[in-house]
Amino acid sequence: MTTVASDRRNSKDSPAQAPSEVGALLRAWREERRVSQLELALRADSSARHISFVETGRSKPSEEFVLKLADHLDVPVRERNALLLAAGYAPRFPQTPFDDPAMDGLRAGLERLLQGFEPYPALVVDATYQVVAANRGIAMLLDGLPEDLLVPPLNAMRITLHPRGLASRIRNLGEWRGHLLHQMERQIALRRSAALRALYDEVAAYPVADPGEDTAADGEVYHFALPCRIEHEGRVLSFVSSISTFNTPMDVTVAELAVETLLPADPATVKYLQSRG
Template sequence: MTTTASVGAGTDTGTGVNAGTCESTGTRGSAGALLREWRERRGMSQLELAGRADSSSRHISFVENGRSRPSEELVLRLADRLDVPVRERNVLLVAAGYAPRYRQTPLDDPSMGALREGLERLLTGYEPYPALVVDATYTVVAANRGITMLLDGVAERLLAPPLNAMRLTLHPEGLAPRIRNLRQWRKHLLAQMERQIALVRSPELRALHEEVAAYPVARAERPEDEDRPEEVPYLALPMRIEHDGHVLSFVSSISTFNTPMDVTVAELAVETFLPADPVTVKYLRSLGP
């Protein structure tokens, strides 16, 4: 398999936001205050949370205002009901006086060999269609030849490790000039990042969003390049990109791991690009192995 970045490359702590640079690695107050913040983020009342966690609203109130120290089991149960990211669950545990529960294993660790092999098989098996694996800040940790094909013409400096999927896509020297519906696709990607920022604490992700949102967007050369009716009734917003004189259309799908027990694994995402029309299917298959 040809990869733009091999699985496990370019990461110090496995994947995701590196330890020491993420807000979640620092002390931000008591466990009760943190739990209250997560509850409010989820738009949940104390009564609703208590019902979901098999507790009482009175006990939840006592935990949040510091009058009661939650047990380790309760911290984990509340974190589960609030859908707190694995990295942040460690923060809650430490704030409550307990040891972190979830490891953060580097992807190049021998214990991650089965995971690496599985991801590589998945990416290779998806060829000739594009697919890649990214971490919590869109650093590319692995990609197949379908992705490599789309990178033709991208500025060399953007291809220097560590590769970042958002920069590669939206930078004026990246894929952006060849994306026919750039304004639509850019709006989709920025909204995706904004949803993540609303759910997790990551100054790196916030800084990346500010960076790519500030990239200039060139005016479309032809009116039909943006928001024009399509002959094919797409079921999801496609990315329409030029390649070697052809316009290819892809819809993307993002997959994550269920019930991860490791921070690294929790922050990995596999994005696959499915051809959105017969023209794209025929062209990719014509390229051969």
């Protein structure tokens, strides 16, 4: 409350001026989230007048107030650093490379998590779906794909949607492709990532062959989630996807990691994977 009150006092006698860089950025995030100045003010224990002064440059927000607004607007960690820089403050969140020794504990924990999920497939991807870790279940699904598609760094979206990749084996490709593209669209809206937009444009332009009718087994009904039905060695395996991220991340790299696990969607898939060990 002390910080906000101080910001209010500073704004009363400030002359009108052009929107500041941080003000323009905050306004853009607010409008993208479809939040009014009044609603944001109520969330941040401030006033609509003060939010307006910050956005127009009549008031310089404190470092903590910038972070408070960013939190209530669900601004990604990477972009919170950009807001702080625009307001004249130092970045708060480091970006540690995933292979840095400081990440040893995190990498070891993720490896144990992926191994513990075997024989079911699981992987870890970054903000642009680059695969940073995967287990043997994923290796099984990728077995037999063209070698040029498997040259590191692997990208989960490219591998899945490329016509010579997993797309050629996915029986319900139309549904699954639509789900993945919609997922990317949500991420682009959240993160405003040029790299993610470029990836989306690339994979959305891949030619899509007519996979024919997806014929599930008689009586097979999925009520809880859309399955990915993928051919493997003459049989069709069914999976539903679950994605996990880190709570309250304090590092840009960690904030952008996601763990995706593929859960068997039917007893036949469970039996087959367990038989392979």
